[in-house]
Amino acid sequence: MATTTAAAEAADAAGGEREPVLSVRDLRVWYGTERGPVRAVDGVTFDVRPGETLGLVGESGCGKSTLGRGVLGLTPTGTALSGVVDFKGTNLVGLPPKRLQKLRGPDLGLIFQEPMTRLNPLMKISEHFEEALRTHERKLSKTAIRERALEALRGMGIPPSRYNSYPHEFSGGMRQRIMIALALVLRPAFVVADEPTTALDVLVEAQIIKILADLRKNFDTALVLITHNLGIVAEACDRVAVMYAGHIVEQGDAREVFANPQHPYTKELLRSTISLSTTGLHYIPGSPPDLGRPLEGCRFAARCPVAMRGCEEHEPPEVVLAGGVRSACWHQALEADPSLGEELGKDGREPLAVKEISVADEA
Amino acid sequence: MPTKPDTESVAVLDADGGAGDGARQDVLMEVRDLQVHFGMRGGALARLTGRKKGAVKAVDGVDLTLRKGEVLGLVGESGSGKTTLGRTLLGLNRATGGSITYRGQDLAQLREGRLRPMRRMLQMVFQDPHASLNPAMTIRTAVGHPLRIHGLVKDDDEYDAKVTDALERVGLTPPERFLDKFPADLSGGQKQRAVLARAIIADPELLVADEPISMLDMSVRAKILQLMLDLKRDLDLTYVYVTHDLASAKFFCDTIAIMYLGRIVEIGPTDQVFSDPKHPYTKALLAAIPEPDPHRGVPRDLPRGEVPDAAQPPLGCSFHPRCPVALAGCGWEARDLRALLERRWLDLPPQEYAREKGLIGNLDVLSAPRLTTVALAPGKGHDSAELVEYLRQLREEASETEPREPFWRGVTTMREDGGQVVVEFAAPADPKLLPVVDSDVRVACHLYGESQA
Numbered sequence: 076m077a078t079t080t081a082a083a084e085a086a087d088a089a090g091g092e093r094e095p096v097l098s099v100r101d102l103r104v105w106y107g108t109e110r111g112p113v114r115a116v117d118g119v120t121f122d123v124r125p126g127e128t129l130g131l132v133g134e135s136g137c138g139k140s141t142l143g144r145g146v147l148g149l150t151p152t153g154t155a156l157s158g159v160v161d162f163k164g165t166n167l168v169g170l171p172p173k174r175l176q177k178l179r180g181p182d183l184g185l186i187f188q189e190p191m192t193r194l195n196p197l198m199k200i201s202e203h204f205e206e207a208l209r210t211h212e213r214k215l216s217k218t219a220i221r222e223r224a225l226e227a228l229r230g231m232g233i234p235p236s237r238y239n240s241y242p243h244e245f246s247g248g249m250r251q252r253i254m255i256a257l258a259l260v261l262r263p264a265f266v267v268a269d270e271p272t273t274a275l276d277v278l279v280e281a282q283i284i285k286i287l288a289d290l291r292k293n294f295d296t297a298l299v300l301i302t303h304n305l306g307i308v309a310e311a312c313d314r315v316a317v318m319y320a321g322h323i324v325e326q327g328d329a330r331e332v333f334a335n336p337q338h339p340y341t342k343e344l345l346r347s348t349i350s351l352s353t354t355g356l357h358y359i360p361g362s363p364p365d366l367g368r369p370l371e372g373c374r375f376a377a378r379c380p381v382a383m384r385g386c387e388e389h390e391p392p393e394v395v396l397a398g399g400v401r402s403a404c405w406h407q408a409l410e411a412d413p414s415l416g417e418e419l420g421k422d423g424r425e426p427l428a429v430k431e432i433s434v435a436d437e438a
Numbered sequence: 439m440p441t442k443p444d445t446e447s448v449a450v451l452d453a454d455g456g457a458g459d460g461a462r463q464d465v466l467m468e469v470r471d472l473q474v475h476f477g478m479r480g481g482a483l484a485r486l487t488g489r490k491k492g493a494v495k496a497v498d499g500v501d502l503t504l505r506k507g508e509v510l511g512l513v514g515e516s517g518s519g520k521t522t523l524g525r526t527l528l529g530l531n532r533a534t535g536g537s538i539t540y541r542g543q544d545l546a547q548l549r550e551g552r553l554r555p556m557r558r559m560l561q562m563v564f565q566d567p568h569a570s571l572n573p574a575m576t577i578r579t580a581v582g583h584p585l586r587i588h589g590l591v592k593d594d595d596e597y598d599a600k601v602t603d604a605l606e607r608v609g610l611t612p613p614e615r616f617l618d619k620f621p622a623d624l625s626g627g628q629k630q631r632a633v634l635a636r637a638i639i640a641d642p643e644l645l646v647a648d649e650p651i652s653m654l655d656m657s658v659r660a661k662i663l664q665l666m667l668d669l670k671r672d673l674d675l676t677y678v679y680v681t682h683d684l685a686s687a688k689f690f691c692d693t694i695a696i697m698y699l700g701r702i703v704e705i706g707p708t709d710q711v712f713s714d715p716k717h718p719y720t721k722a723l724l725a726a727i728p729e730p731d732p733h734r735g736v737p738r739d740l741p742r743g744e745v746p747d748a749a750q751p752p753l754g755c756s757f758h759p760r761c762p763v764a765l766a767g768c769g770w771e772a773r774d775l776r777a778l779l780e781r782r783w784l785d786l787p788p789q790e791y792a793r794e795k796g797l798i799g800n801l802d803v804l805s806a807p808r809l810t811t812v813a814l815a816p817g818k819g820h821d822s823a824e825l826v827e828y829l830r831q832l833r834e835e836a837s838e839t840e841p842r843e844p845f846w847r848g849v850t851t852m853r854e855d856g857g858q859v860v861v862e863f864a865a866p867a868d869p870k871l872l873p874v875v876d877s878d879v880r881v882a883c884h885l886y887g888e889s890q891a
């Protein structure tokens with residue numbers, strides 16, 4: 076039984092490629108600061124299909140949250156966006172705020188990090204739902220609202236008898252589930268969840284992850300899950316995109332990437348994660364580069380254990396590897412097409428002299 | 439509370455705990471039946487009428503033996519009392535009962551004035567490095583502060599030498615680069631290093647580290663842990679490591695104490711606790727850790743619900759409402775019936791939910807804590823016969839489904855009485871922390887303890 080469903084899923088993934096809900100092409104999000112532009116997201120391309128969960132991982136300051144918000148157009152004033160965010164045929168970049176506002180809720184959803192502060196303490200849970208549904212679907216009757224809300228809450232394991240309670244009467248995990256129910260009650264096709272479990276306890280976190288994993292089955296929602304916890308991605312995501320310094324350095328099937336990481340950054344990130352099977356401590360020296368300065372070459376080169384001389388000056392092209400995994404590293408690029416080596420220059424393939432990275436530069 | 443049996447069990451552990459290398463080491467700190475209760479003031483009205491609202495038992499009867507050179511992990515979810523316990527060991531919270539014996543003195547009884555000199559030996563590393571350094575102090579001032587407070591240096595030269603030495607020890611090199619910086623100039627990892635420098639500068643014996651790496655980036659966590667291990671080796675330190683992260687605790691600790699709602703539910707050598715967890719809560723925690731390696735992913739059976747309100751803890755074993763294998767005497771009460779009904783109703787279509795809810799008059803009578811007998815009135819248009827029939831039917835259904843719902847084990851009788859349905863629960867029993875046969879682990883669970891004692 077299990078094998079047939081797995082086979083069917085595989086066929087679904089390979090043969091029945093569904094149209095992406097959201098296609099992001101060469102998206103750049105630059106913040107204007109006094110020091111000049113900070114290139115938080117610098118040329119990012121990915122697709123999310125219906126019912127698919129894409130995990131976005133990386134260290135802090137790599138542009139994960141900026142990317143999540145940039146896609147939804149929720150960036151602060153003074154931010155420059157360029158590129159294409161194609162949502163069902165509409166480019167969200169450059170869309171007038173009013174039209175974007177209309178899409179948020181029924182089409183685009185966001186689940187925030189801190190469940191404790193995102194619900195209005197003076198409003199009952201029922202009022203939160205009434206407000207959300209009324210704003211976007213004016214004609215809905217009170218009973219219809221109640222039905223829709225209770226259905227969404229039930230899906231998240233909140234008993235209907237608590238519908239008229241205030242936020243403070245719920246625990247943190249329940250509030251986060253209410254937040255998810257609120258985001259989903261309008262049945263958006265695409266949702267960004269920004270560190271939805273970071274403030275929660277281990278067991279509650281696991282419960283929420285289970286709910287998010289069930290989501291794709293039950294609602295066909297496309298989800299981008301931003302997290303720094305690689306374990307969560309392995310459990311709840313179909314695909315994963317690893318971000319470093321504003322770039323996606325590796326993306327592909329989550330199981331494939333974690334079982335067989337290609338990009339040195341992915342490898343290092345996985346090695347430095349402390350898990351139950353950890354027997355020795357490993358860490359990445361140094362810290363991500365300052366995105367306020369123009370960067371050349373591979374951005375990870377300075378911390379990379381296998382960097383070559385050419386890596387510092389020449390930006391690695393993205394290559395598609397076996398299993399559909401895409402990686403932006405010169406090592407894989409040269410393997411795929413040795414002729415690319417010319418670009419690296421004469422001594423380009425020599426190992427990069429290891430610079431002493433002192434603690435002074437650590438994250 | 440009787441503390442004698444526990445003292446005995448510790449003695450047993452000392453005697454045959456030869457497997458662990460830390461077994462024969464000297465005892466640094468001895469904690470007996472420690473209690474930290476916080477009084478609640480209640481609302482304005484309650485304050486006016488002078489009505490007491492009770493207490494939150496943040497730490498409720500904890501026994502610990504801390505040996506020199508050991509790393510003790512206090513692990514639990516938020517609200518388990520692990521942070522309060524850690525702070526109380528240093529006298530940062532006052533104990534409301536029990537004793538903390540350190541160097542022949544009871545820290546729980548010492549006045550603040552007498553306690554302060556002791557703090558030179560007992561230092562703390564807080565969770566948030568961004569909040570534990572004064573933003574207006576340079577690193578030189580902040581790291582050296584303990585020297586000034588305890589009067590450990592004669593002049594500025596000695597001061598500078600000690601600060602430089604401490605910065606070098608924690609890897610903030612070259613120290614000259616950091617001495618005159620402000621916390622805002624440092625990254626998270628560097629700040630935590632500065633906090634560690636401040637903690638070791640007065641040459642302490644014990645360091646309580648409260649989630650020292652949880653606010654840091656993945657890539658630096660391992661580095662700070664490694665630094666703490668190096669410091670421990672070089673300076674002969676003893677650690678109490680407070681965390682919710684079992685993975686880092688497994689790597690870092692010699693002994694692990696799993697806490698739940700103010701009590702230790704399981705304690706023992708790390709390798710034994712991880713290889714063969716005894717308490718259902720420990721098992722649940724271990725199963726809940728997301729594993730990045732796709733080959734090791736296992737289907738999870740998560741316990742339901744969340745940590746209960748510490749102001750109104752469940753009867754008996756605090757974990758029983760979430761426990762999949764609870765027994766009759768684990769402390770079942772009226773609130774558990776409400777939770778059971780609400781869980782059932784979640785899966786029902788709206789009409790059936792309305793019908794079943796209609797059978798019960800006021801669900802709120804089930805919300806009062808610690809009720810082992812409750813009278814439930816039927817809803818409008820129904821009588822007690824229907825209600826008792828409904829409950830019996832639920833019990834019947836539950837007996838046929840797997841996994842078995844443990845709740846019904848705790849129900850002794852359900853009968854009609856004066857137009858209401860009276861539900862009685864088995865007498866609750868508090869599980870004691872008792873040694874498990876053939877191991878160095880002690881566990882507070884009815885599945886072990888009693889039957890083997």
